[in-house]
Amino acid sequence: MAATWNELQQWQPLAAQMLAHSLAKHRVAHAYLFEGARGTGKKDMALFLAQGLFCLRPTEGIPCKTCDQCQRITSGNHPDVHVVEPDGLSIKKDQIRALQEEFSKSGVESKRKTYIINFADKMTSQAANSLLKFLEEPHPSTTAILLTEQMQLMLPTILSRCQHIPFQSLSPVLFKERLIEQEVHPTMAALLSKLTNQQEEAIRLSTDEWFVQARKIMLKLYEVQKVHPFEAMTRLQSEYLPHFKEKEQIEQSLDLFLHIYKDLLYIQTDKLDHLSYPDQLEVFQKDALQTSTKQLSDQLTTILEAKRKLHQNMNTQLLMEQLMLKLQGGSALV
Ligand SMILES: [Zn+2]
Structure with a gap:
């Protein structure tokens, strides 16, 4: 058309x-x-x-x-x-x-x-x-x-x-609409429009097994770390480290994580069409209510800091453990 x-x-x-x-x-x-x-x-x-x-x-x-x-x-x-x-x-x-x-x-x-x-x-x-x-x-x-x-x-x-x-x-919102027109699932289109502006890459990732699994692992890690800090450490060992091996993959995991916290900010500012994880709206809405904007912005800074350390070749396990601890320290739930 x-x-x-x-x-x-x-x-x-x-x-x-x-x-x-x-x-x-x-x-x-x-x-x-x-x-x-x-x-x-x-x-x-x-x-x-x-x-x-x-x-x-x-x-x-x-x-x-x-x-x-x-x-x-x-x-x-x-x-x-x-x-x-x-x-x-x-x-x-x-x-x-x-x-x-x-x-x-x-x-x-x-x-x-x-x-x-x-x-x-x-x-x-x-x-x-x-x-x-x-x-x-x-x-x-x-x-x-x-x-x-x-x-x-x-x-x-x-x-x-x-x-x-x-x-x-295209702006992410327009790009998302184009991806949906290309038959990318709306949930995936929302996330991919934030991670790339290359249509071909987005379409490829939308059905890529590794990526679909990566998204699941990071959502789960987020869920776990906010209520069970020690279980998050265990999950890093059992699920995260085996899946994210290359530097680019680790960077992608941090981006996936970053967009979770950005979603909470979007919910707080009522910009729901900007969400990267629209299917998580119900859960995220509760979290957004219990976190201050200041805490969220500290958490975003912490994740960006982890990305910077990744580029300085810090050990992945140490990097992720520190990230989990810092995110918990900055959360109202702990
Ligand atoms: Zn004509």
């Missing part, structure tokens, strides 16, 4: 406004580079721009989404809008050459054409050089839209011929 104009405005307010303005004024550039992380709406925006160029009934540059032209672009069946995707790991010279042939054979000089190159940084050097020639002699009614997550991998000579439009990472 293609994004609506409202969604695009929410995701990328600057880029959406700028492109709509150019469409309305008929001042669309010959070539654009949309640059930003995966999941920031680059391809949706490219289709929006293509629709804006072909739409039969645009309003102030914004395509109607319902006319024949718009619909054909949405369904990928428009004869003058071409989307090039990597063939395997790269975009090959033949793909760019086929595009050029397609564009030269129409013969109708005034006919508008648009091409979108997804993952443009994956062009082989021959493909990139081939595209460069194409960009150097722009056909007056041709619009190129190059999409990339890694601009630094592209030829400077290509970059210099494109209008660069940066795409910002």
Whole structure:
């Protein structure tokens, strides 16, 4: 499903406004580079721009989404809008050459054409050089839209011929909604939107056994440490240490822990749509009532301090034991 104009405005307010303005004024550039992380709406925006160029009934540059032209672009069946995707790991010279042939054979000089190159940084050097020639002699009614997550991998000579439009990472709340649209379970989407802004990584982690288990272990550890300090020490030995071995895994465990305490703060400030563990709301609400904001902020500082010590290569067991003791010391429940 293609994004609506409202969604695009929410995701990328600057880029959406700028492109709509150019469409309305008929001042669309010959070539654009949309640059930003995966999941920031680059391809949706490219289709929006293509629709804006072909739409039969645009309003102030914004395509109607319902006319024949718009619909054909949405369904990928428009004869003058071409989307090039990597063939395997790269975009090959033949793909760019086929595009050029397609564009030269129409013969109708005034006919508008648009091409979108997804993952443009994956062009082989021959493909990139081939595209460069194409960009150097722009056909007056041709619009190129190059999409990339890694601009630094592209030829400077290509970059210099494109209008660069940066795409910002989505806010966690918007990112969470996008993940849910991609069929990530809402509970997981809430947490993952806090841990990464990479859609692909979030989707992978959402079904990763190790991660699902990690989440459970940290929630349990939190539960135990607030009422049974000594049992928390035992659990560190029996559950935590066997599961979190690598430094990155330990860091992730601390992030999982950090977001539990942040949730308590969100509950205290009534920002429930920011929760990382919405399924724990009932339990967390009780805890939030029994903890002062000052205590919570001390506990957050303690966890951040543990992250810092991790980077100074402190022994994991010692690090976690100290963390448990400090968190208990700062809690109203002990
Ligand atoms: Zn239309």
